[in-house]
Amino acid sequence: MLVRDLVEKHRAEFTTAERRLIPFLKDDSLVIELQSITKLAEAAEVSTPTVIRLARKLGFDGFPALQGAIRAELAERIKQPLAKLEAPMAESGADHLINRFAEKVVQNLGQTIGQLNLADFAAAATLLSSFDRPVYLIGGRITQPVAAYFANQLANVRPRVTLMSSSRSAWPQTVMDLDDRTVLIIFDIRRYEKKMERLAEFAVSQGVQIILLTDQWGSPIEKIAHHCFRAMVEAPSSWDSTLALNFLVETFVAQVQREAADASAERIRRMEHVIGATEIF
Template structure:
């Protein structure tokens, strides 16, 4: 039986090479509108993929599930997890909360998130993203949603010190077309999209990718629909004993990328920082010790 913490989509992707041609056709159909495409009856799923019902049954068992019912139960659990509102999340945690202090519960959850995320993070992909962000021939765009917009702004604030050609996009979707108009092939769009995924993010990613823009996605372990369009996807653990998802691991990866980028071009970054400090001095932005 597959690891319960792994998405069905990840299990399918990991075993694609072992599938027959018909099973790969079924896998493509399931991943195309995931997870909704797998929520119908076994007959409906087979018809939508253009394969036989026995093909569905065989592939499900090849993936490690005991049968179609167990396979579909995992999909339902994933869907419930991604659609949970803050009240539902709070109630789920509260009903199982141990008697320890909230600080201890949070610390344990965050450390588990960190271990899980680092264990699954591809360092080669991390290095490639750092390279994309450091390439000054490319313009960088950052965007997040209602909550994750703060993470996008934090990332942008640091990157605009390190290098030119950086833009923070508003969470207001009406402003996006103007930014997309300015994007060129090879530019990089960094998107933050955590469950409950914001519907317009996938549209933005699709349009930008069609124009040759490289998409870098920060999401959770269940993965935003934007992942279909992303060249690089950081799927990070976000569960916390709270009504809200945790941003600790996401911020950790963001700060590690900031360090990787500034370290790759430190001489130029240092010069920009010195110039910026001079501007701060002229503007008397910060208090000086007497």
């Protein structure tokens, strides 16, 4: 588990003094305070023994182990594509890239399913099944195609679905229509895009419900999202894999169609009629 997740898991066990350390363990902008146990204690206005006790409650031997875990997480989250290149391996048998990639994809799917909160999934699907709520979707540099696929599939089973442009210059005429009936689906994986965080902050100020699909480390948008789903994205490549994200997308579409079966069926019938009339196929 990530340190921030361990903090949430053990929050009820913390003393008042230990709770003062929580912001410094969950906010990346404060991570500079982790340079030493003394600086962290001073910044949080607690004693160094308090820091040590908290580290042990989280399952670490002491502060250095906690500090090392946080630094390792940050290093993974900001890893650039070239840093992910692996040393050459034999291209035969089990070492073939196809086999290694397939093995990693299966592992990603298993871990994504294993950490999925079913109650949260059901709540988010219910939001998407409310056809009176307009749904907007947007992705980043790598995930915009995934957002487009989600928008296309979702529009097959429900109305009022809009894919937002990834260009900020096109946002004003869209965001001005966001209100407390709106659902905004955001895709944000490392390296997290600041514009997505700004958009999310504005949307929340308008009362918008945000569904975030992110990676295993968690976008900064997690702090304000109403529903958050992490997908495993590691792959034997310079680039992260979006296959687990697509798994979540297709599962959501299936659940929406199931919850709004009659309305979705009627929409699909009408769509088939339009397709036939336009002789697309």
